[in-house]
Amino acid sequence: MADPLMIPCPHCNGLNRIPAERVGDQPKCGRCKEPVLLGTPFALNQANYASQIKGDLPLLVDVWAEWCGPCKSFAPTFEQAAIQLSGRVRLAKLDSESNQLLSGQLNIRSIPTLILFKNGREVARQSGAFPLPQLLAWLKSEGI
Numbered sequence: 001m002a003d004p005l006m007i008p009c010p011h012c013n014g015l016n017r018i019p020a021e022r023v024g025d026q027p028k029c030g031r032c033k034e035p036v037l038l039g040t041p042f043a044l045n046q047a048n049y050a051s052q053i054k055g056d057l058p059l060l061v062d063v064w065a066e067w068c069g070p071c072k073s074f075a076p077t078f079e080q081a082a083i084q085l086s087g088r089v090r091l092a093k094l095d096s097e098s099n100q101l102l103s104g105q106l107n108i109r110s111i112p113t114l115i116l117f118k119n120g121r122e123v124a125r126q127s128g129a130f131p132l133p134q135l136l137a138w139l140k141s142e143g144i
Helices: 020-025 070-086 100-105 131-140
Strands: 007-008 015-018 042-044 060-065 089-095 113-118 120-127
Touching: 015 020, 060 070, 070 089, 070 131, 113 131
Parallel strands: 042 089, 060 089
Antiparallel strands: 007 015, 060 113, 113 120
16 A cells, blocks of 8 residues: 655645545545645645645646736646646646746746646746647656
8 A cells, every 4th residue: 555645735725645546536625625636727826835836746837927828828738738647746827927926936937837846846847838748748758
């Protein structure tokens, strides 16, 4: 039996201990009773950033802005990735305009930018919008 995974709730930021074999069972948060793993990206912001980068499942963040054409064209691809990667990676979107302080802390220089976090640390970064097969290949090269 594998060790349980610690996974932050995207709704209340509570840390949940979930048995690895139960990740596919749509676990609910022990605090707020909402789903812990979503089939869609959730919003990342200054308030929940520190809690959400923690945990045993990697977090892939799409840094975007409303005015950015490539960001808008990449959004459906990111949504598809959230469905395909559910239970292996959590996906979040960070609006760089609404979260300028956090975007500065993350040293965002261009958008869209993807940042992969594992165990609270940034482990990979990729700028630009690309098709789903290329996104999945990049994540595979990062051990996802």
